[in-house]
Amino acid sequence: MTATTETIDKGTRNRVFFGSLSGSAIEWFDFFLYATAAGLIFDKQFFPAGDPVTSLMLSYLTLSLTFFVRPLGGVVFAHIGDKVGRKKTLVITISLMGGATVAIGLLPTFDQVGMLAPTLLVLCRIVQGLAIGGEWGGALLLAYEYAPKNRRGLFGAVPQTGITVGMLLSTIAFAIVTALPGNTFEAWAWRVPFLFSIVLVLLGLWIRNGLEETPAFRKAQEHGEPPKLPLADTLRDHWRSVLVAVGAKVIETAPFYIFATFVVGYATMDALGYQRVTVLNAVTAGAVVSTAVILVAGRLSDSLGRRRVFTAGAVLVGIVTVPFFTLIDVRQPWAIYLAVILGLGVAWSPTTATIGTLTSEIFSTRVRYTGVTLGYQIGAALAGGTAPLLATWMLRAFDGSWVPIATYLLGCAVLSIVAVALSPRITRIETAALLARGIDPDIHAHEETVLKA
Structure with a gap:
């Protein structure tokens, strides 16, 4: 008989807690090494010299x-995750990302x-994109599907702290190497954080070794065959929820890449x-x-509701955008510290703390990996990586104005x-449609309006 989330022992929960955090942090450490380097060094190392703004735009x-x-x-890794299991998928993704x-x-420069230099850079980045596309959903569901019912918000926030922890590690790594004397950073030191990643990847693989599949996944396997094509079932049964997840992702991803990535290149101009x-x-x-606020916001969502906490974060982002850029214009160290802490640390954190749990609770277990991943990654493609590029273009098109x-x-x-x-409303519609077809929806809806349906 499959263990339920309420009968999992504390030791197992702690391993899952740490396993989801560490693996996620390592993946995002690798990912943000690139994002930080794109604003600091890649425009000079991998693109022809000339117009600095054009080179920076090419880097972005x-x-x-x-x-x-x-x-x-x-889609690829969620297919594996919904058919074979969450754990096996996570081993593949972390290995690809680290490699x-x-x-x-090790890449040669322009x-x-x-x-050939930018070509090889793009190929490596594509592999990173494939890996992170599958990692997030697996790390999230590893924590979420092991969590007790009254702590899903907190557990779902844990892998989200991996984003800020990974960014923190990558930023510290670059802060160390950029502080080296002379042109050491440009000459070779920028490569050190990338090479050091192999140590963290091996650590992540060791931590995840021995973890079992989640109770929810094992229960779904016991109650029927896994979907032959999870993507098709997701688009048939949950296409509205996918759109909700895409829409939610927009405010979680665009501000992040402005507050944490674009600001590096912008402020150093x-x-x-x-x-x-x-x-x-x-x-x-x-x-x-942000790391602390994410955990607090995740815990609050267990009592106040996911939508309320998420919406509060979205409103905060809208409020702090003007103060963020106004503070940077002060051109004093204290001002940029305050700007980034307000934008990244306070305003953005409630949205990222709740987006994983919020979207997990609108998809059925049999296609949950595919559903949350599809919405999250499409939203990231539309509003995430494009944000620094779009912001840089706006600066140039509007004579340096940050208002657009x-x-x-x-x-x-x-x-x-x-x-x-x-x-x-969408969850109620899709749940009713699944029940009408004799399919157990197994949707973990948290909000009271959904539970009453």
Whole structure:
């Protein structure tokens, strides 16, 4: 008989808790190494010299293009996750991510091999995109499907802290190597964090070894054959929920890449003149605050509801966008610290704390991996990697004004609030349709309006 989430012993829960966090943190560490380097060094190492803004846009283009690979990776690995299991999928994704990251640290530069350099860089980034596309859903469901019913919000927030922990580790790594004297950073030191990734990957594989499949997945296997094609079943039974997940992702991803990634290249431009170390330290401070706020927001969602906490975060993002850029314009170290802490640490955190649990609760177990991954990765492709590129273009098109960027973030907030507001009604419609066809929906709806349906 399959153990339920209420009968899992504390030791197993602790292993799952740490396993989902560590693996997620390692994957995002690798991912953000690239995102940070795109704003600091890749424009100089892998693209022809000339117009600095154009080179920076090309660097961000390699960042954004691979976001469109993430949905493909999500579909492939979610298919494996819904048919074979969450655990086995996570082993594959972390291995792919680590291999691609180490390879980036070994790549030749544009001056050495010409156009082959950016070509190889893009290929490595594609592999990273495929891996992260499948990792997020697996790490989330590992925690969520082991969690007791009254703690799903907290457990679902744990792998989300992997995002900020991974970013924190990558930012610290770059802060160390950028502080080296002379041109050491440009010459070779930027490669060190990428090569060091192999140590973390081996650690992650060791931690995840021995974890069993989640109780929810084993229960689904006992009650019927897994779907032959999870993607087809998801699009047939939950296409509305996929759209909700895409809409919710917009406000969770676009502000993040503005507050944490775009700000590195933006603030260090000649017009503002911040030192790289100062900006990276500000992002580090924002990540520390965010990690704590994510856990608090996740726990609050268990009592206040996912939608309320998520919506509060979306509203906060809309409120702080103007102060964020206004503070950066002060051109003082304290101002950029405050800007990043407000934007990344406080406003963004409630949305990322709840998006995983919120979207998990609108899909049935048999296709949950595919559903949450598809919505998350499509949203990331539309509004995530494109955000720094779009923001850089806006700066150039509007003579350095940040007002269009702030307006864009406000529009993202409105879109996500509307999408999440529609989720209870959509869940009721899809649950009724599954029941009418004799299929057990097995949807873990948390919101009271859904539970009453």
